[in-house]
Amino acid sequence: MQAFLDIFDIYLLETVINGILFGGVLALLALGLNLIFGVIDVTWICYAELIMIGMYGMYYLVHVYGVPYWAAAPMCILLVAGMGALLHFLVIAPLLSSPPINQLLATGGVLFFLQSFATVAFGVEFHNIGIQLPVLRLGEMNFSYARLLSFAAALIGMVAVYVFMKRTYVGTAIRAIAQDRQIMALMGVDTRRIYLITSALGGGLAGLAACLLVLLYDVHPFIGLSIGPITFLICVLGGLGNFIGGFVAAFVFAEIISLGGMFSDLEWGYVLAFGFFIVMMFIRPAGLLSRRS
Amino acid sequence: MLTLKSVDAGYGSFQALFGVDLEVKAGEAVGVIGPNGAGKTTLMRVISGLIRPRKGSIAMQGTDVLATPAHRIVSLGIAHVPENRRLFPRLTVEDNLKMGAFMPEARRHHDERLAFVFDLFPRMKERRHQLAGTMSGGEQQMCAIGRALMSDPKLLLLDEPSAGLAPVVVQQVFELVKRIRAGGLTVLIVEQNVQQVLRVVDRAYLLEAGTIRGSGTAAEMLQSDTIKQAYLGV
Amino acid sequence: MNRRHLAIAIAGAALVALPFVHRDPYHLHILILMLIWSFAYTSWSMMGRFGLVSLGHGGFMGAGAYVTALLWNHLGISPWLGIPLAMVTAAALAVVVGYPCFRFRITGHYFVLVTLALSGIVLQIITAARDWTGGSLGYTPERTKGSVLVALQFDDKITWYLIALAVWACGLLIWRWVDGSMDRYALEAISEDEDAAAAAGVNVTYEKLKITVLSAVMTAFAGALYCQYQMFISPDTVSGISVSLQMVFAAIVGGLYVALGPTVGAVITIMMAEALRIGLGTKAVGWDNLIYGLLLVLFIIFLPKGVLGSILARIKARRPSG
Numbered sequence: 001m002q003a004f005l006d007i008f009d010i011y012l013l014e015t016v017i018n019g020i021l022f023g024g025v026l027a028l029l030a031l032g033l034n035l036i037f038g039v040i041d042v043t044w045i046c047y048a049e050l051i052m053i054g055m056y057g058m059y060y061l062v063h064v065y066g067v068p069y070w071a072a073a074p075m076c077i078l079l080v081a082g083m084g085a086l087l088h089f090l091v092i093a094p095l096l097s098s099p100p101i102n103q104l105l106a107t108g109g110v111l112f113f114l115q116s117f118a119t120v121a122f123g124v125e126f127h128n129i130g131i132q133l134p135v136l137r138l139g140e141m142n143f144s145y146a147r148l149l150s151f152a153a154a155l156i157g158m159v160a161v162y163v164f165m166k167r168t169y170v171g172t173a174i175r176a177i178a179q180d181r182q183i184m185a186l187m188g189v190d191t192r193r194i195y196l197i198t199s200a201l202g203g204g205l206a207g208l209a210a211c212l213l214v215l216l217y218d219v220h221p222f223i224g225l226s227i228g229p230i231t232f233l234i235c236v237l238g239g240l241g242n243f244i245g246g247f248v249a250a251f252v253f254a255e256i257i258s259l260g261g262m263f264s265d266l267e268w269g270y271v272l273a274f275g276f277f278i279v280m281m282f283i284r285p286a287g288l289l290s291r292r293s
Numbered sequence: 294m295l296t297l298k299s300v301d302a303g304y305g306s307f308q309a310l311f312g313v314d315l316e317v318k319a320g321e322a323v324g325v326i327g328p329n330g331a332g333k334t335t336l337m338r339v340i341s342g343l344i345r346p347r348k349g350s351i352a353m354q355g356t357d358v359l360a361t362p363a364h365r366i367v368s369l370g371i372a373h374v375p376e377n378r379r380l381f382p383r384l385t386v387e388d389n390l391k392m393g394a395f396m397p398e399a400r401r402h403h404d405e406r407l408a409f410v411f412d413l414f415p416r417m418k419e420r421r422h423q424l425a426g427t428m429s430g431g432e433q434q435m436c437a438i439g440r441a442l443m444s445d446p447k448l449l450l451l452d453e454p455s456a457g458l459a460p461v462v463v464q465q466v467f468e469l470v471k472r473i474r475a476g477g478l479t480v481l482i483v484e485q486n487v488q489q490v491l492r493v494v495d496r497a498y499l500l501e502a503g504t505i506r507g508s509g510t511a512a513e514m515l516q517s518d519t520i521k522q523a524y525l526g527v
Numbered sequence: 528m529n530r531r532h533l534a535i536a537i538a539g540a541a542l543v544a545l546p547f548v549h550r551d552p553y554h555l556h557i558l559i560l561m562l563i564w565s566f567a568y569t570s571w572s573m574m575g576r577f578g579l580v581s582l583g584h585g586g587f588m589g590a591g592a593y594v595t596a597l598l599w600n601h602l603g604i605s606p607w608l609g610i611p612l613a614m615v616t617a618a619a620l621a622v623v624v625g626y627p628c629f630r631f632r633i634t635g636h637y638f639v640l641v642t643l644a645l646s647g648i649v650l651q652i653i654t655a656a657r658d659w660t661g662g663s664l665g666y667t668p669e670r671t672k673g674s675v676l677v678a679l680q681f682d683d684k685i686t687w688y689l690i691a692l693a694v695w696a697c698g699l700l701i702w703r704w705v706d707g708s709m710d711r712y713a714l715e716a717i718s719e720d721e722d723a724a725a726a727a728g729v730n731v732t733y734e735k736l737k738i739t740v741l742s743a744v745m746t747a748f749a750g751a752l753y754c755q756y757q758m759f760i761s762p763d764t765v766s767g768i769s770v771s772l773q774m775v776f777a778a779i780v781g782g783l784y785v786a787l788g789p790t791v792g793a794v795i796t797i798m799m800a801e802a803l804r805i806g807l808g809t810k811a812v813g814w815d816n817l818i819y820g821l822l823l824v825l826f827i828i829f830l831p832k833g834v835l836g837s838i839l840a841r842i843k844a845r846r847p848s849g
Contacts, residue, residue, distance in 0.1 A: 043636045045582075045643070094828050101580050104639055105779065106827040108582070108772045113820030115769070119813030169395055172388050179381045186341055186375065188367035188396040188444065221813075225768055229647030232640040240636060267655030274648040281627040281641075 019258030024151035027250035032205030038241030046111035048228030054210025055219040077207035084203020118221035150212035300349035327500035341373035370447030382426025393443030431462035562691035568789030570745035578718035583642030586649035589766025591747025617747030650767035665761030782836025
C-alpha cells in the first residue's frame with residue numbers, strides 16, 4: 001500500500017509540474033488575445049488559426065526545407081506577425097466603427113477561411129515536425145525537454161513583451177490607448193499605427209506559440225479548434241484585456257487539464273476545465289481576479 | 294500665432310460654433326469666457342484637431358492646421374490640456390508625462406522637459422511612481438498641464454482648468470498659469486470662472502451660443518456692463 | 528393582405544406538390560438539406576436578431592443528433608422519444624450556460640466566447656467518448672429494413688421532403704409567433720439597453736433564457752432530423768465551432784431580421800457548396816468553406832443586412848408607404 005502511494009505521489013507531482021509547464025504556453029496564448037482585446041477592443045476568433053498557420057510554417061521550414069529550428073522560429077514569428085497586421089488592415093480596420101459583434105464575426109469568417117485554406121493547401125493529414133527532444137529524468141519523474149523548452153521560451157516571450165510595454169514609447173502608448181482612446185491624438189499618437197503595431201505584436205505572440213506548440217503536437221488544419229476554446233475560456237475567466245488575470249487563469253486551467261488528463265484522455269481534461277469555468281462564472285462572474293462588491 | 298477665420302463646427306446634426314473668428318498673438322495670454330454649452334470646449338477641440346470644422350480656416354504660424362493630420366498637430370507646437378484633465382488613470386505620473394513627449398522630436402528632449410516639469414511642479418516629482426488616477430484633482434490638473442508641457446509647445450490650450458477643483462486649488466492653478474506664461478509661452482484658456490481668468494489673461498473673447506459676442510482687453514472686459522451683470526454677479 | 532395570404536397558399540401548395548411532379552432524387556436531396564438547414568439557421572437567428580450572438584449552436588445541434596442516435600443504438604429508444612430527450616438535453620445545456628451568463632450580465636464578446644467554448648467542448652466530448660460515439664470517424668444509427676415509422680427511418684425521399692417541409696414551415700410559424708409576441712419588444716429593449724429594460728420592469732434574465740432555450744431546442748431538433756435523414760453524423764458536420772459559424776454565416780448572408788432571411792442564406796450557401804463540389808469534384812474538399820469564409824468577411828463589411836434584408840430595405844426605401 002505504501003509503495004503504491006509513493007508511486008502515486010510521484011505521478012501526481014509529475015502531473016502538477018507538467019501542468020505548470022503547459023500553463024506557460026497557455027499564458028502566452030492568452031497574452032496575445034488579451035493584448036488585442038485590451039488595446040483594439042476586438043476579439044480575434046481566428047487567433048488559434050493564426051497559430052495553426054504558424055505551425056505549418058514551422059513544419060515546412062524545418063521538416064520539408066531543412067531550415068534549422070532556431071533559424072525557422074524567428075521567420076515563423078515574423079510570418080504570423082505579418083498575418084496579424086494584415087488581418088487588422090484588411091478585416092478589422094474597415095469595421096472599426098461597426099458594432100463589435102460584426103468585427104468578431106468577421107474574424108470568424110477568417111477562421112473558416114484559414115482552416116479551409118490549410119485543408120486545401122496542406123491536406124487533412126497530421127504532420128509532425130520530426131524533432132524528437134530527449135526526456136529529462138528526475139528520480140522517478142519524466143519531463144520532456146520540449147515542454148521545458150516551451151515553458152522557458154513562453155516566459156521569455158512574456159518578459160520581453162512586459163519590458164516592451166514598460167520601457168518604450170510605443171509600449172506606453174499601447175497601455176494608454178486602452179484607457180482613453182479619444183485623446184491619443186493630443187499626444188501626437190496615430191491610433192491607426194498603434195493598432196497595426198499591436199496586431200503585429202499579437203500575431204508575433206501567436207507565432208511564438210506556434211513555434212512551441214509544434215514541438216508538442218502534430219499540426220493539422222483543425223488543431224485551432226482544440227487550442228481556441230481553451231484560450232477563450234482563459235481570457236474570459238481572467239477578464240478580457242486583463243493580463244495578470246489571464247496569466248493566473250492559464251495556470252489554473254493548465255493544472256485542471258493536466259490533472260484531469262492524468263485520469264483519462266486530454267479531452268476529458270478540457271471538459272473538466274469547462275465545468276470548472278461554468279462554476280467559476282457563478283462564483284466570480286467578472287473574472288478570476290475581480291474583487292467582490 | 295494662431296488665427297481662426299469664420300469657423301463652423303458641430304457634432305452630427307448639432308452645430309456648436311457659428312463663424313468664429315479668433316486670433317492669438319505670440320506671447321499673449323487670451324481667454325475665452327462664456328456660459329456652459331457656449332461651444333468653448335468645441336473651440337478647443339477644433340484647434341487641436343479632435344474634431345474637424347465644417348467651414349473656415351485655422352492657421353498656426355502660417356501652417357494650415359486643417360491640412361495637418363490630428364496626431365501631427367502637436368508638432369506644430371499646439372498642446373491641449375483637455376476638459377476634465379483626461380489623464381491615463383492607470384498609468385503612473387511619469388508614464389503620463391512620457392506620453393506627452395511621444396512625438397519623435399519631443400522624445401529627444403524628454404529628459405530636459407521632464408526636469409523642467411518637475412521643477413515647475415515639485416509635487417509631480419514626489420508622485421512620479423503613483424498612478425495618476427489616485428491623485429487629488431489639483432494634482433491631476435498639474436499632471437495634465439505637465440503632460441502638455443512635455444512636448445515643448447508654443448501654444449498651450451487650457452480647457453476649464455479650474456473645473457471641479459476646490460477654491461483654494463483654483464487659486465493655485467491660476468498662479469501656475471501666470472508662471473507658465475511668464476516663461477514666454479502663449480496661452481489660450483477657456484473658463485467659466487470669469488473673475489479668475491480675467492486676472493491672468495491680456496485679452497478675452499466672449500463666446501455665447503457658438504458666436505463671438507465681444508472681445509477686448511482684460512481690463513475692458515472687467516468694466517463691461519454685460520459681463521459684469523451676466524458673469525461677475527455685480 | 529388577402530393577396531398576401533393567397534400568395535402564401537399558392538407557394539405552399541406548389542412546395543407540397545413539387546416532389547410529386549419532379550422526382551429527381553438528387554434535386555430532392557438538395558431540397559431536403561436546404562429545408563433542414565433553413566430550420567436550423569432560423570433557430571439561430573431567433574436569438575441572433577436580438578443581439579444574442581451565440582456560437583454555441585454547434586453544441587446544441589450536436590447534442591440533438593448524438594443523443595438521439597446514441598439512445599437508439601445503445602438503449603433501443605425510438606427517436607420518437609429520443610428526439611424529445613435530445614431536446615431536453617439541449618435545453619439543459621442552454622440553461623447551464625445561459626443562466627449564469629444572463630444572470631451575471633455576461634454580454635457581447637464575453638457571451639460569444641463562452642458559447643464558443645460550449646460548442647468546442649461538445650465537440651471534445653463527442654470525440655473523447657469515442658468508445659460510444661465513434662469519435663471523429665462519425666456515427667451511424669442502426670438501420671431498420673425499409674421505412675419504419677417507429678424508428679423514424681424512411682427510404683423514399685418524398686416522405687423526407689414532406690417532413691422537412693413541415694418542420695421548416697413550423698420554424699417560420701414560430702418565428703412569426705415570436706415576432707408578434709410581447710417578448711419581442713422586451714428582447715428588443717434588452718438588446719438596445721439592458722439596464723434601461725431592467726429598469727422598465729423587464730425580467731432580463733428570464734426573457735433571454737426563454738429565447739435561448741427555444742432556440743437551442745429547435746436547433747437540437749434540426750440536428751436530430753439531420754441525423755435521421757442522413758443516417759450518418761460526425762462531430763464536424765453537426766457540432767463544433769465550424770457548424771456554429773456556418774449558422775451565423777448563412778443567417779447573415781440571408782438577412783437576420785426577416786423571417787425568410789435564414790432560408791435564403793441556406794439556399795445560397797448550399798447551392799454554392801454543391802456547385803463547387805460538382806465543379807471541382809474531389810478537389811472541392813475545403814474550397815467551399817474557403818469561399819464561405821471569404822464571403823462572410825465581405826458580407827459583414829459590405830452588406831451587413833444580408834441579401835434579402837438589403838433587397839427588402841431597398842424596396843422599402845423606394846416605396847415609403849409600403
